[in-house]
Amino acid sequence: MTSPEDNKFEADLLPERAAGEPALVVDVEGFEGPLDLLLALARQQKVDLAKISILALADQYLAFIEEARKLRLELAADYLVMAAWLAYLKSRLLLPDADAPEGQSAEDMAIALALRLKRLEAIRGVAERLFGRPQLDREVFARGQPEPIAHIKHPQWSATLYDLLSAYAQQRQKTALAHVRLAKRTVWSLAEAREALERLIGRTPDWTRLDEYLISFVVEPSLAPTVFASSFASSLELVREGVMEMHQHAPFAPLYVRKRRVTENEAADSGGVAAPSEGRE
Amino acid sequence: MMPRLQVVRPDEEPDDAGQERPEELRLLEAMLFASADPLDEKSLAARLPQGVDVHGALIRLQEEYAARGVNLVRIGGKWTFRTAGDLSWLLSKETVETRKLSRAAIETLAIIAYHQPVTRAEIEELRGVTTSKGSVDVLLETGWIRPRGRRKSPGRPVTYGTSEAFLSHFGLDAVGDLPGLEELKGSGLLDGRLPPGFSVPVPSDDPALRDDEDPLEPGELDLGLVPPPERTGDK
Amino acid sequence: MMPRLQVVRPDEEPDDAGQERPEELRLLEAMLFASADPLDEKSLAARLPQGVDVHGALIRLQEEYAARGVNLVRIGGKWTFRTAGDLSWLLSKETVETRKLSRAAIETLAIIAYHQPVTRAEIEELRGVTTSKGSVDVLLETGWIRPRGRRKSPGRPVTYGTSEAFLSHFGLDAVGDLPGLEELKGSGLLDGRLPPGFSVPVPSDDPALRDDEDPLEPGELDLGLVPPPERTGDK
Numbered sequence: 001m002t003s004p005e006d007n008k009f010e011a012d013l014l015p016e017r018a019a020g021e022p023a024l025v026v027d028v029e030g031f032e033g034p035l036d037l038l039l040a041l042a043r044q045q046k047v048d049l050a051k052i053s054i055l056a057l058a059d060q061y062l063a064f065i066e067e068a069r070k071l072r073l074e075l076a077a078d079y080l081v082m083a084a085w086l087a088y089l090k091s092r093l094l095l096p097d098a099d100a101p102e103g104q105s106a107e108d109m110a111i112a113l114a115l116r117l118k119r120l121e122a123i124r125g126v127a128e129r130l131f132g133r134p135q136l137d138r139e140v141f142a143r144g145q146p147e148p149i150a151h152i153k154h155p156q157w158s159a160t161l162y163d164l165l166s167a168y169a170q171q172r173q174k175t176a177l178a179h180v181r182l183a184k185r186t187v188w189s190l191a192e193a194r195e196a197l198e199r200l201i202g203r204t205p206d207w208t209r210l211d212e213y214l215i216s217f218v219v220e221p222s223l224a225p226t227v228f229a230s231s232f233a234s235s236l237e238l239v240r241e242g243v244m245e246m247h248q249h250a251p252f253a254p255l256y257v258r259k260r261r262v263t264e265n266e267a268a269d270s271g272g273v274a275a276p277s278e279g280r281e
Numbered sequence: 282m283m284p285r286l287q288v289v290r291p292d293e294e295p296d297d298a299g300q301e302r303p304e305e306l307r308l309l310e311a312m313l314f315a316s317a318d319p320l321d322e323k324s325l326a327a328r329l330p331q332g333v334d335v336h337g338a339l340i341r342l343q344e345e346y347a348a349r350g351v352n353l354v355r356i357g358g359k360w361t362f363r364t365a366g367d368l369s370w371l372l373s374k375e376t377v378e379t380r381k382l383s384r385a386a387i388e389t390l391a392i393i394a395y396h397q398p399v400t401r402a403e404i405e406e407l408r409g410v411t412t413s414k415g416s417v418d419v420l421l422e423t424g425w426i427r428p429r430g431r432r433k434s435p436g437r438p439v440t441y442g443t444s445e446a447f448l449s450h451f452g453l454d455a456v457g458d459l460p461g462l463e464e465l466k467g468s469g470l471l472d473g474r475l476p477p478g479f480s481v482p483v484p485s486d487d488p489a490l491r492d493d494e495d496p497l498e499p500g501e502l503d504l505g506l507v508p509p510p511e512r513t514g515d516k
Numbered sequence: 517m518m519p520r521l522q523v524v525r526p527d528e529e530p531d532d533a534g535q536e537r538p539e540e541l542r543l544l545e546a547m548l549f550a551s552a553d554p555l556d557e558k559s560l561a562a563r564l565p566q567g568v569d570v571h572g573a574l575i576r577l578q579e580e581y582a583a584r585g586v587n588l589v590r591i592g593g594k595w596t597f598r599t600a601g602d603l604s605w606l607l608s609k610e611t612v613e614t615r616k617l618s619r620a621a622i623e624t625l626a627i628i629a630y631h632q633p634v635t636r637a638e639i640e641e642l643r644g645v646t647t648s649k650g651s652v653d654v655l656l657e658t659g660w661i662r663p664r665g666r667r668k669s670p671g672r673p674v675t676y677g678t679s680e681a682f683l684s685h686f687g688l689d690a691v692g693d694l695p696g697l698e699e700l701k702g703s704g705l706l707d708g709r710l711p712p713g714f715s716v717p718v719p720s721d722d723p724a725l726r727d728d729e730d731p732l733e734p735g736e737l738d739l740g741l742v743p744p745p746e747r748t749g750d751k
Contacts, residue, residue, distance in 0.1 A: 032385055035409025078410055115470075119407060122470045127391030129460040136450045139369035141550035143362060146317035147599055150608040157658040159617045159625070161686045165695065167619070168626035169705035175644040176714050188670065196670075223669065302583070310585030311603040314549075328606055348537065350545030364546040371543055371563055372550050 034082035037061065039117050052117075054110040055093050058086040089113070188223065193230035194238065200257070201244055207256040210235065305333045306342055313342075319359030319449065357448035358455065366452075382419065389416040390425060394447065394459055396471065397484045398429050398440035398494060417441065425450060430494035440494055442486045456486045540568045541577055554594030617654065624651040625660060629682065629694060630719045633664045633675035633729060652676070660685060665729035675729055678721050691721040 031037040041060045042052050065083045068075055092106035134140045200213050214231055235257060238244035247256040308329055313320060326335045339360055343353040351362050364372060382390070385408075392404050405411050420426045425447035431437040443456060453459065462484070465471055471484070490496060543564055548555060561570040574595055578588040581597070589598045599607060617625070624647050627639045639647045655661045660682035666672040678691055688694065697716040700706040725731060 032388070033408060033410030038409075082409075116407075116409065118468075119470045120409065122465055122468065123391050123395060123407060124388065126395055126459065126461040126465060127387050130391055130394065130451060131387060133451050133453075133460065134366040134369060136363070136452065140366055140452060141364045141372055141546075143314060143317070143597075144550045144552040145596065147315035147607055148317070149315070151611065152608055154612045155657070156612045156614050157617055157654075157660075158614050159622055159685075161688075163617075163622050164626050164629065164686060165700065165703075166705055167622040168630060169700050171623050171626070171643050172714075172716070173706055173710070175642065176711055192670065227670075307583075307585035307600065308603065308606060311599045311606050312585075314586040314597060315599050315607050348542075350542035350547075351549045362549065364550050365542065368543065368546045371546060 033076075034061075034079045035116060035120055037064065037079070038082070038113075039120055042117060052114060054113055055090060058090045058093075061086050062090075187226045188230040190230050190234050190237075193227070193234040197231060197234055197238060197244070197257070201238075201259040205259060205261075207247060207258045210255040210257050212254075303338065305329050305335075305338045306345075309335075309338055309342055313353065313360060313362050316361070319356045319361035321359045325360070354452060355454045356452060357445050363452065382423075383416065385410075386416040386419045390420055393420070393426050393441050394443050394456065395462065395465060395484050397442035397456070397486060398432075398491060399442075400432050400438040400440055402438055404441075428497055429488070430490045430496050433493045433495055437495065439497070444486075448486075456484050459484070538573065540564055540570075540573045541580075544570075544573055544577055548588065548595055548597055551596070554591050554596035556594045560595070617658070618651070620648065621651045621654045625655055625678075625682075628655070628661050628676050629678050629691060630717055632677035632691075632719060632721060633667075633726060634677075635667050635673035635675055637673060639676075658685075663732060664723070665725050665731050668728045668730055672730065674732070677723075678719075683721075691719045694719055 031040065038057060038061055041064065042057055044060070045052060045056065062083060065075065065079060089106060089109050093110065136142065196214075200208060200210075210231065211228075214227055232255075235244060235246060235255075239246050242260055245258050245260045247258075248254070309325060312325060312328060322335050322339065325339075326333070329335060339353070346353045346362070350365055350368060352365050354361060354363050388408060389404055392407050393399055396403065396407070401417060404417070417426070421428075423446075425444055426441050427444045429440045429442045432440050447453075448455070485491075544560060547560060547563060557570050557574065560574075561568070564570060574588070578590075581588045585600050585603055586597050587600050588595060623643060624639055627642050628634055631638065631642060634642075636647055636649075636652060652661075656663075658681070660679055661676050662679045664675045664677045667675050683689070683691065695703065695705075696718060697706070697714070700716060701708070
């Protein structure tokens with residue numbers, strides 16, 4: 001069921017346009033869509049939206065679109081969809097449906113359109129009021145120099161007595177079973193002694209009394225035997241490697257050590273015998 | 282850790298006990314002046330000596346400052362100092378021109394504010410256009426709106442609501458204080474799907490999802506659409 | 517004639533109680549509050565109505581705020597609001613975060629507690645593994661251990677013992693209350709598979725140096741190794 005208007009409208013939807021003519025995509029003079037346009041047209045009627053004549057509004061809208069079409073403005077699809085819908089609504093309103101019981105009645109459709117327009121108008125009203133409020137950083141201002149809150153974190157360590165005791169027991173148990181060496185270690189290791197001797201001979205090229213040097217390590221008298229023993233063993237090793245020379249005048253006389261010097265006859269000696277002639281012991 | 286509170290101010294006579302301005306007003310003043318963001322009564326109370334009537338002290342402070350160039354206001358349930366609204370002429374020169382929102386964005390924001398939670402399809406239906414995507418993006422960038430969840434309906438569209446930054450920008454204590462909300466409710470225009478006279482939905486930015494909303498999947502809107510957390514959910 | 521008693525509030529001028537507060541005070545308040553930088557009198561004057569005594573108004577504003585939580589101060593010839601100096605503690609937030617000691621640190625602590633005074637080398641010997649400097653540092657940070665002195669042995673290593681904070685944290689009256697061999701066995705923490713001669717020392721945290729300990733040189737451990745005094749002793 002179509003009205004003559006409808007036919008005419010659809011027939012003219014695609015206006016003939018000369019090939020070179022520029023196509024203007026127009027938001028119909030700045031309207032925000034067909035509902036916006038309808039609202040503007042309704043306002044022109046200068047009546048309460050509740051009392052508006054949807055029929056008259058539809059006529060105005062279709063006339064407006066027709067005008068735009070004549071000006072060869074390219075209308076956004078939204079507008080054309082609305083135009084088609086309004087044309088349909090108009091035809092239904094003009095021809096009371098005798099044989100179209102399905103769907104909404106034309107009156108319901110008209111009321112729904114009026115409600116949509118009212119809702120849009122209402123939301124525009126409150127939007128205006130909302131933006132009429134003083135806005136932050138435009139009309140009102142917050143503190144320009146906020147003073148930041150300093151955040152100081154204090155760590156608090158957590159551990160329970162149980163943690164402590166089980167940790168103790170477990171590691172004691174483990175080491176006790178792994179290597180049963182309970183004597184407290186009071187030895188000066190060969191590595192430590194060697195390191196000390198290397199430092200000694202590196203410091204001075206001259207003969208140095210070993211015991212005088214060692215005494216500086218022997219703070220605890222009980223440590224003396226292990227310091228002497230380790231040092232002596234290490235010095236023999238250093239002499240054997242040809243790093244160090246050792247000298248003793250007589251049995252039980254003090255031991256002297258120095259860094260080994262390279263001599264001419266030794267340079268000729270390819271055998272690599274470690275001990276030099278004066279280095280006995 | 283906390284230093285002892287000083288109760289007696291040097292410039293006050295002890296005899297004036299009745300007139301003495303309570304120390305908590307000084308403390309509140311200091312905290313509220315210093316903070317870059319509005320503060321709620323709970324966090325203010327946490328810094329005050331026990332037993333102080335924080336709300337009462339804030340109301341008194343608000344009265345003290347009411348006639349001043351700086352006012353104490355409540356924003357989204359939190360307290361902050363703001364310059365007096367009537368002095369915008371004095372101060373607006375200082376500000377950088379803020380970007381102006383398009384008419385479409387303003388309308389979209391109003392729809393989200395008054396109809397929240399609301400989907401894009403619902404916004405489009407209200408505006409009678411199908412091109413509001415740009416507006417929603419612009420509004421997300423301002424930090425004034427936020428995706429709330431998904432509507433339990435075909436397509437599971439995202440629902441939008443306003444943020445704390447929105448309340449802060451427009452100086453509102455709550456969404457219920459939106460201008461014109463009462464008239465809008467009275468006219469039954471808040472929900473066009475129901476004939477006037479039926480129960481009227483009220484906008485709510487309550488982060489609790491409604492019955493017809495599902496939560497967003499974590500991270501699904503993190504693709505630059507959503508402003509960083511300190512903008513949307515700032516304290 | 518009896519002098520009339522006047523109720524003086526800090527924001528009221530005593531002499532003209534009924535008189536309106538001059539508008540320029542409101543304007544100055546708003547400008548100084550909103551400005552991101554301190555403002556000099558010249559730029560303040562430029563915004564004010566002609567003929568206003570800016571300096572006088574600022575002095576009056578300064579007096580008004582002198583007793584408040586926020587003061588008007590002049591910095592480098594420019595004016596700005598600042599939190600009252602005595603309230604700076606309000607603007608710092610001190611939080612305690614609980615951290616769990618690592619397994620290695622607890623084991624090291626246990627060895628120190630039972631075998632004090634003990635050097636790092638001795639701890640390693642007892643644990644059978646290398647003790648990282650980190651464990652000892654963390655324990656020094658807890659304040660539960662302290663450097664006691666130096667062992668009279670090659671290299672003069674530092675000896676460690678437990679502190680009072682250790683006792684208070686673990687709820688011990690004295691370090692000698694730590695369970696001995698029989699108690700550890702009885703509680704099942706140590707099982708029966710122990711070699712003969714296995715012993716658990718009776719710990720003592722007597723601060724007097726042992727025969728094989730030298731005192732620490734004054735200040736020699738102040739290079740960040742030792743926590744500041746107020747931290748070591750606190751609970």
